[in-house]
Amino acid sequence: MVxxxxxxxxxxxxxxxxxxxxxxxxxxESQCFVVDDGVCIWPAASDDNKPRQQRQNSHAGEEGLTGHxxxxxxxxxxxxxxxxxxxxxxxxxxxxxxxMRGCRICHxxxxxxxxxxxxxxxxxxxxxxxxxxxxxEDPEDPxxxxxxxxxxxxxxxxxxxxxxxxxxxxxxxxxxxxxxxAECVLCHYQHEPPDNFCATCHDFEFKLP
Amino acid sequence: MSEQSKNKIGKAVTRRAMLGAGAAAGAAFALGSxxxxxxxxxxxxxxxxxxxxxxxxxxxxxxxxxxxxxxxASVALLEKMRTPGGxxxxxxxxxxxxxxxxxxxxGIEDSVQTLIDDMMKAGLNLNHPELVRIIAEKSVExxxxxxxxxxxxxxxxxxxxxxxxxxxxxxxxxxxxxxxVPQLDKLKEMGVEPRxxxxxxxxxxxxxxRVKGVIVxxxxxxxxxxxxxxxxxKARKAVIxxxxxFGNDPSFRKLQDPRLGGELxxxxxxxxxxxxxxxxxxxxxxxxQPSWIQLGPWTSxxxxxxxxxxxxxxxxxxxxxxxxxxxTGKRFVNELADRKTRADAILAAGNKCIAxxxxxxxxxxxxxxxxxxxxxxxxxxVLLEYPSLEEMAAAHNIPLDAxxxxxxxxxxxxxxxxxxxMGRYMSDKVGKIGTAPFYVVRLSxxxxxxxxxxAINEKAEAIDVVSGEPIVGLYVVGEAAxxxxxxxxxxxxxxxxxxxxxRIAGQNAAAVESWx
Numbered sequence: 001m002v003x004x005x006x007x008x009x010x011x012x013x014x015x016x017x018x019x020x021x022x023x024x025x026x027x028x029e030s031q032c033f034v035v036d037d038g039v040c041i042w043p044a045a046s047d048d049n050k051p052r053q054q055r056q057n058s059h060a061g062e063e064g065l066t067g068h069x070x071x072x073x074x075x076x077x078x079x080x081x082x083x084x085x086x087x088x089x090x091x092x093x094x095x096x097x098x099x100m101r102g103c104r105i106c107h108x109x110x111x112x113x114x115x116x117x118x119x120x121x122x123x124x125x126x127x128x129x130x131x132x133x134x135x136x137e138d139p140e141d142p143x144x145x146x147x148x149x150x151x152x153x154x155x156x157x158x159x160x161x162x163x164x165x166x167x168x169x170x171x172x173x174x175x176x177x178x179x180x181x182a183e184c185v186l187c188h189y190q191h192e193p194p195d196n197f198c199a200t201c202h203d204f205e206f207k208l209p
Numbered sequence: 210m211s212e213q214s215k216n217k218i219g220k221a222v223t224r225r226a227m228l229g230a231g232a233a234a235g236a237a238f239a240l241g242s243x244x245x246x247x248x249x250x251x252x253x254x255x256x257x258x259x260x261x262x263x264x265x266x267x268x269x270x271x272x273x274x275x276x277x278x279x280x281x282a283s284v285a286l287l288e289k290m291r292t293p294g295g296x297x298x299x300x301x302x303x304x305x306x307x308x309x310x311x312x313x314x315x316g317i318e319d320s321v322q323t324l325i326d327d328m329m330k331a332g333l334n335l336n337h338p339e340l341v342r343i344i345a346e347k348s349v350e351x352x353x354x355x356x357x358x359x360x361x362x363x364x365x366x367x368x369x370x371x372x373x374x375x376x377x378x379x380x381x382x383x384x385x386x387x388x389x390v391p392q393l394d395k396l397k398e399m400g401v402e403p404r405x406x407x408x409x410x411x412x413x414x415x416x417x418x419r420v421k422g423v424i425v426x427x428x429x430x431x432x433x434x435x436x437x438x439x440x441x442x443k444a445r446k447a448v449i450x451x452x453x454x455f456g457n458d459p460s461f462r463k464l465q466d467p468r469l470g471g472e473l474x475x476x477x478x479x480x481x482x483x484x485x486x487x488x489x490x491x492x493x494x495x496x497x498q499p500s501w502i503q504l505g506p507w508t509s510x511x512x513x514x515x516x517x518x519x520x521x522x523x524x525x526x527x528x529x530x531x532x533x534x535x536x537t538g539k540r541f542v543n544e545l546a547d548r549k550t551r552a553d554a555i556l557a558a559g560n561k562c563i564a565x566x567x568x569x570x571x572x573x574x575x576x577x578x579x580x581x582x583x584x585x586x587x588x589x590x591v592l593l594e595y596p597s598l599e600e601m602a603a604a605h606n607i608p609l610d611a612x613x614x615x616x617x618x619x620x621x622x623x624x625x626x627x628x629x630x631m632g633r634y635m636s637d638k639v640g641k642i643g644t645a646p647f648y649v650v651r652l653s654x655x656x657x658x659x660x661x662x663x664a665i666n667e668k669a670e671a672i673d674v675v676s677g678e679p680i681v682g683l684y685v686v687g688e689a690a691x692x693x694x695x696x697x698x699x700x701x702x703x704x705x706x707x708x709x710x711x712r713i714a715g716q717n718a719a720a721v722e723s724w725x
Contacts, residue, residue, distance in 0.1 A: 169588065170585060176386065177294070177385075177386045178298060179386075179390055180293050186292065201513060202516065
């Protein structure tokens with residue numbers, strides 16, 4: 001947690017150097033934004049380990065606030081979701097009217113101020129140029145994507161297993177329980193914090209994106 | 210007292226609750242379902258119609274789905290959890306077959322009757338013999354079906370406790386996924402996919418006596434029984450309940466055996482609860498033998514659930530090592546006895562027992578298993594390695610001289626080809642114990658299998674609690690059915706049970722005449 005806060009502090013120091021962010025003040029302690037009933041949470045600062053029930057509410061609801069209204073992400077403006085000023089760190093520059101491209105100037109995955117690992121993975125995907133339809137065939141009815149959708153970009157399960165073969169406890173991508181236990185969506189939630197599905201039964205303390 | 214005994218045959222409470230008498234008692238026994246026992250009214254219209262509804266996606270449910278689909282029935286395959294497979298997919302990977310081709314290859318003599326005798330002995334003769342016979346008679350056919358129809362791969366024979374001879378086909382995958390995944394693949398080819406996160410909230414039995422459908426909750430979030438969206442599905446032919454046991458339902462466990470409440474760990478997945486059995490009782494099924502709850506003797510207190518321990522405790526130490534009571538340094542049970550005998554013996558010894566092997570034994574017992582198992586087990590703190598017998602004894606407070614004597618006696622038995630102390634089966638692969646390093650797993654039994662469930666007949670039809678006759682339109686298979694294994698199930702017999710009766714139920718359900 002401390003490390004995460006430090007990281008965020010460093011990121012904000014970097015953000016300060018970005019030309020148009022002059023009004024930003026680095027106040028890492030103000031990162032804790034637990035949001036009003038069921039709208040969303042700011043994962044960077046959430047200590048809530050069981051926010052899964054918020055998934056349904058997080059981006060559902062009124063048109064224009066859904067994030068799932070079929071528009072590709074770059075057309076989205078941050079403010080459609082982050083309308084409440086409290087959703088952004090205190091002192092963050094106003095995002096109203098800003099496109100995703102604008103967000104990516106500071107927070108793209110190749111930027112030093114990338115928020116990868118501190119925000120929902122859906123945002124990481126957005127910042128990397130992903131779109132709703134990139135994962136959800138029908139954004140009007142966004143179900144959980146098939147594993148093949150994920151492996152199309154991230155490599156086969158075998159390749160992923162190679163990357164994690166030295167992880168402590170067990171290789172999370174080579175479960176002896178077979179393909180149904182290798183579904184990406186069991187752990188890697190995109191619109192809420194990830195969940196270590198193996199820990200349902202095992203003492204495996206995986207840290208996962 | 211009378212309230213409680215009446216509750217065990219659900220109908221009694223049902224009537225009371227309907228009459229409005231004893232409503233408080235009815236609520237008390239509803240146990241968290243949030244509703245009293247009472248039959249559900251039939252819906253005026255159905256949201257969906259199929260021929261056969263199958264509830265549960267373990268071995269039994271998937272086998273039933275394959276057979277029903279093959280026979281031309283349309284199928285709805287329901288699974289309440291996020292993943293299919295239930296306990297089956299995380300299970301140990303062995304299936305019994307008596308008089309099999311692999312046994313012939315190894316020169317092992319076996320027969321259907323020997324398997325029946327073994328199952329009845331472990332079951333303390335409480336088993337319903339007609340069901341045992343079906344499993345034993347079809348055991349070779351069932352294994353052959355997994356090979357021919359599903360392409361399942363096996364790595365050889367294993368010797369499970371309580372079996373007279375090695376007769377258990379061990380899956381190459383080392384886990385029940387070696388059958389569940391091919392079953393799912395087969396069904397996908399046939400156009401059937403499990404509907405995950407779909408809870409069977411209620412069974413629907415018409416006042417005319419027939420089971421005609423179910424109420425499900427789609428997008429169910431375990432364990433919140435009120436979560437999800439209700440929907441009715443009509444079963445034109447039948448409903449097959451393959452809903453598993455209640456090993457992970459401490460309150461129901463405690464009701465059946467007050468010693469087995471919340472503190473005890475289990476090898477079962479979180480979905481193994483009694484809710485489907487409660488629904489079955491609510492529509493008039495007969496619950497039989499529910500107090501026989503099996504503890505697995507091969508689990509460790511140093512990890513949760515089934516874990517790694519059984520691979521060593523059963524796979525290695527039971528055949529090639531020894532189990533000893535750390536307080537005496539002596540063996541305390543035949544390491545290949547049935548599960549109940551062994552778990553009872555561990556508990557009687559105060560839960561202070563270990564399983565150990567030497568280096569040679571480890572190699573022999575882990576043939577065909579992943580080579581990094583040893584490291585993983587050590588890393589997890591489940592398997593402890595000692596460079597000498599002395600250090601092993603010191604670490605576990607075992608009297609060294611007694612331990613050495615135990616090993617000497619066993620080694621003499623290896624020479625003689627007979628275990629004079631415990632009468633354990635000795636294959637000619639068993640060697641003397643003595644090569645360092647030594648490996649240890651501490652023992653602590655955990656809830657593994659619930660023998661009780663709905664009474665069924667040879668056709669897998671559920672039996673009505675009042676009439677004693679089959680309930681038209683309802684089949685119950687696998688761990689959800691009771692009476693098959695009596696007091697205690699033998700290892701690798703659940704696979705045979707689930708696949709055999711799952712197939713029988715699927716075939717029979719598809720042949721039932723539609724009611725509309």
